[in-house]
Amino acid sequence: MLINWHKLSPTWKSRWLWGTSLTAGGVLYLKVLAPVFNLSIPCPFHALTGLYCPGCGITRVITSLMDFNLAQAFRFNSLLFLLLPIYVLYSVLRLKGYKKFSDYVMFVMLVLTVSFGILRNIPMFSWLAPVQL
Structure with missing residues (x-):
């Protein structure tokens, strides 16, 4: 599913960017940083x-x-x-x-x-x- 970026309201653009960024950061932490540096929460x-x-x-x-x-x-x-x-x-x-x-x-x-x-x-x-x- 592709997102038509130009039709999104500024609020939805902001939510989409924040959600994507947080998800990418979480995946990076869980799959790369935590195992390599033995980090845990x-x-x-x-x-x-x-x-x-x-x-x-x-x-x-x-x-x-x-x-x-x-x-x-x-x-x-x-x-x-x-x-x-x-x-x-x-x-x-x-x-x-x-x-x-x-x-x-x-x-x-x-x-x-x-x-x-x-x-x-x-x-x-x-x-x-x-x-x-």
Whole structure:
């Protein structure tokens, strides 16, 4: 899909440039800088408490998805795969003007996220914790 640059409004041009730049910077970091210089993004919550937050493993999920390794990405943080379709539902409801229903869906996403964050730190649910490489 080609973008007709001349027909875009200045706002969309700016958004497109920022989005492209941030995506390119992220790919450069994850695929070049991080492996070469052994850089990683530490989780401040995990560093302070020793517990896993709901977002622990997201950087490794993105790296695994860039390598087309869906199974490994799921092992790092399965919550993202659960929240993605729910977020699409939330966005559609919001765009259609169903604010009340979209608020319920947002509440469900919040409960799932908090529950996931708690459960992945309980030994019985240790399989929810991100896999250590």
